[in-house]
Amino acid sequence: MPLAVDVVKRGGKRPNEVFDPSKLHASIYATCLSVRSLDGHADDTAKHVCSVVISWIDNKPEVTSADIRHQGAKALETLHPDAAYLYKHHKQIM
Amino acid sequence: MDTFTALSVIALAALIHASFQLGVSTITLLSSHGAGKKVAAGKISRLVGSFLAGTITVTTFLVFALLYFTTTLELWQKPNSLWTAISGALAALGIAVWIFYYRRGTGTPLWIPRAFARFLTARVRSTSLSVEAFSLGLTTVIAELPFMITPMITATLALAFLPADLQVLGAFGYVAVASLGIIVVAVLIGGGHNISHIQRWREANKHFLQFAAGTGLVVLAFYLYVNQVVAVAAAGAGIQ
Numbered sequence: 623m624p625l626a627v628d629v630v631k632r633g634g635k636r637p638n639e640v641f642d643p644s645k646l647h648a649s650i651y652a653t654c655l656s657v658r659s660l661d662g663h664a665d666d667t668a669k670h671v672c673s674v675v676i677s678w679i680d681n682k683p684e685v686t687s688a689d690i691r692h693q694g695a696k697a698l699e700t701l702h703p704d705a706a707y708l709y710k711h712h713k714q715i716m
Numbered sequence: 717m718d719t720f721t722a723l724s725v726i727a728l729a730a731l732i733h734a735s736f737q738l739g740v741s742t743i744t745l746l747s748s749h750g751a752g753k754k755v756a757a758g759k760i761s762r763l764v765g766s767f768l769a770g771t772i773t774v775t776t777f778l779v780f781a782l783l784y785f786t787t788t789l790e791l792w793q794k795p796n797s798l799w800t801a802i803s804g805a806l807a808a809l810g811i812a813v814w815i816f817y818y819r820r821g822t823g824t825p826l827w828i829p830r831a832f833a834r835f836l837t838a839r840v841r842s843t844s845l846s847v848e849a850f851s852l853g854l855t856t857v858i859a860e861l862p863f864m865i866t867p868m869i870t871a872t873l874a875l876a877f878l879p880a881d882l883q884v885l886g887a888f889g890y891v892a893v894a895s896l897g898i899i900v901v902a903v904l905i906g907g908g909h910n911i912s913h914i915q916r917w918r919e920a921n922k923h924f925l926q927f928a929a930g931t932g933l934v935v936l937a938f939y940l941y942v943n944q945v946v947a948v949a950a951a952g953a954g955i956q
Contacts, residue, residue: 704912713823
């Protein structure tokens with residue numbers, strides 16, 4: 623269920639969105655699959671990262687998409703360093 | 717230019733071409749997004765193979781087209797001004813590679829405009845058919861032409877000095893060596909290597925690759941200037 627937290631996207635260049643944990647889950651899950659994690663492991667990792675980010679976001683009225691990405695990468699780093707690397711850098715490959 | 721000199725120029729130009737990274741970046745993203753979307757390994761291999769076929773096709777086409785114009789217009793027999801221009805272009809390109817082939821910061825962001833990088837990334841994400849991957853291969857080679865075209869022209873000018881039967885072999889040799897970077901990454905991906913490890917290696921070695929490509933271009937420029945301009949001028953003046 624979406625939390626009542628506004629996400630500022632690309633420094634305000636795109637309209638704000640309500641934080642949706644399922645989008646975070648999908649991106650972490652896809653990143654884990656990209657580095658050849660097994661499906662169940664990828665799902666567990668994504669759920670764990672989501673719970674860490676949700677607890678970080680709690681009581682904040684507004685966060686940026688970069689904040690979410692940073693917190694997600696930090697949580698992922700301990701669980702899956704290869705996936706964390708790709709998650710952090712996927713926009714800087716090209 | 718004798719056969720050995722021509723072959724060494726072609727080999728160096730092809731190695732410089734191989735060090736350009738847009739194709740490698742695209743193939744890395746292509747397989748990463750495919751795996752992230754649970755695309756079957758066989759289909760990812762087909763997409764990667766089609767991408768590779770696209771890059772090889774357009775490189776082959778360009779090399780043979782340039783070779784055709786070079787030999788038809790007899791550009792290789794033109795006076796020193798052509799070689800001076802080529803040497804200057806290679807040296808300028810070498811300096812450009814040293815300065816801005818990679819953008820500053822983490823990862824391996826390339827010189828291409830960010831809007832175009834986002835467009836290519838979006839195309840990679842939506843690629844699901846082999847024909848799309850093939851056209852993506854064509855696009856990446858064309859997009860990197862500002863850097864690739866000068867080594868390619870240099871190689872075709874050198875190819876024109878070879879005997880006719882060696883020209884075709886030399887042109888295919890150029891294409892094979894120029895595509896080596898993408899072929900190696902495609903083989904690694906097909907062999908089950910982790911994309912993250914490949915990308916980490918690229919990031920760790922990007923400055924070396926940038927320096928090597930830039931230096932290669934400057935060395936090639938100097939070599940051609942001495943061999944085709946200074947030596948010819950000296951011979952014309954009767955200086956041994």
